Amino acid sequence: EVQLVESGGGLVQPGGSLRLSCAASGFTFTADWMHWVRQVPGKGLVWVSRVDQGGTDTAYADFVKGRFTISRDNSKNTVYLQMDSLRAEDSAIYFCVRDVRYSDCPTFDPWGQGTLVTVSS
């Protein structure tokens, strides 16, 4: 079974840091790009960041650029999101997602269960 399990969320003060982890299993981890998507409870989905198979090519949404860093450890089948200089507006559920192509069509499948980040004093 393909599975993604996030961890590392919690309560942090504004300006603080947090590192999210996403452990992957059930597929060839080194074959796929990985992404982070966030969602304020009750609101829509917003793409945050992605990393390529080797961990060298990364991309970020403008609102996290310079503050968040995505990385992966292929020996541990894990992707990370280091979040620094956190703001109240970063409070959200963070989902880890596999980027997979079905018939050459890009999709996000599956999604992890999400981890809640709350930035508050």
Place this chain on the structure above:
Amino acid sequence: EIVLTQSPGTLSLSPGERATLSCRASQSVISRDLAWYQQKLGQAPRLLIYGASNRATGIPDRFSGSGSGTDFTLTISRLEPEDFAVYYCQQYGRSLVTFGGGTKVEIK
């Protein structure tokens, strides 16, 4: 950035009825790059449709996707109780990903 606008925001229907959800893009989207996801309350999103019209594994055939260019549609032919959820369209082209704001399908 391609902006996706979903309508209506909320669809109030009864089980057995047909649901038609719209996703309109601010510029043309390659059909291959358009997907639909279902999110039930308290759960992660789940892939429903990829490439605008292809059902993902395990998705019932009451779900269908269509459209091209800037206008895409998700149709649920006959709503089952488990279909009441929020639906998002997504475009993923040139390594850029955007989502629509979602359509909530609620029980009337």
